[in-house]
Amino acid sequence: MIRVLLADDHQLVRTGFRVILEIEDDIEVVGEASDGKQAVYLAERLRPDVILMDVEMPGMDGLEATRRITTANGPSVLILTTFDHDEYLFSALQAGASGFLLKNGTPEALTDAVRVVARGDALLAPQITRRVIAAFARPGVTAGSDPRRLAELTPREHEVLVLLAGGATNAEIAADLQLGETTVKTHVSRVLMKLGARDRTQAVVLAYELGVVRPGPPRG
Incomplete structure (x- = not known):
């Protein structure tokens, strides 16, 4: 329950x-x-x-x-x-x-x-995600994230972070990267740990703050 x-x-x-x-x-x-x-x-x-x-x-x-x-x-x-x-x-x-x-x-x-x-x-909610992305597209919007965190990510973990920031689910990440969902969950957990993010939402915010991704058309 x-x-x-x-x-x-x-x-x-x-x-x-x-x-x-x-x-x-x-x-x-x-x-x-x-x-x-x-x-x-x-x-x-x-x-x-x-x-x-x-x-x-x-x-x-x-x-x-x-x-x-x-x-x-x-x-x-x-x-x-x-x-x-x-x-x-x-x-x-x-x-x-x-x-x-x-x-x-x-x-x-x-x-x-x-x-x-x-x-x-x-x-x-989707409309809220769009506003988060739009906000971090504006110059100078940052919470002081440490870019050194990115250096700790492996190339695969970096790919996972990019897809996360685009709104992809674990299943969609698995399909895009041709991985099993269990493997994707492991990568997501490691990304959160290395970025110091509590959950996926904070990881997405960090991805935009640190310039890993830039705002663009919604996924799909």
Whole structure:
């Protein structure tokens, strides 16, 4: 079972998410938080696999709560918000969020996102990925990434990073490089470790920051 904690200051929203998620046989909602402080506390107490985190909450907001949870090697955080603003997006990524979705998505998108994040992968809605790419196309946009990290990658790992940054799944990387998916997973894990990236999302951001790839047409 995938154990999920809901963090949102609106009870009606939490109830709606609970109904959507608990229909699924493999997902269990183990707790609810109405603010960031409570989310941090319950993350440590309940040890969920995934936290669905609102951004704007009274007291400690969702971004600060995410930062504290991920810094403590806590569960993966999936940011859910109605506020489609770049400052929230980039702050969430910098805080260590593994995914970012808008609340106007479908129930299927929500449950799929929970499963993706629970596997240890990262997820961004397509429109958000495009904005991340566009942002890093602008001169001077960087979080101070160390280019020496790239020197630690093998040629094959570099190829994997390029494909990751283009939005390729493990299956697509395996097909492109004529490798088995298990081998690809190993390469992805090594890329994340060498770059110091928590997950695939941060690896993609680093790839654009370090100039490994440049914005271009979407994959496919």
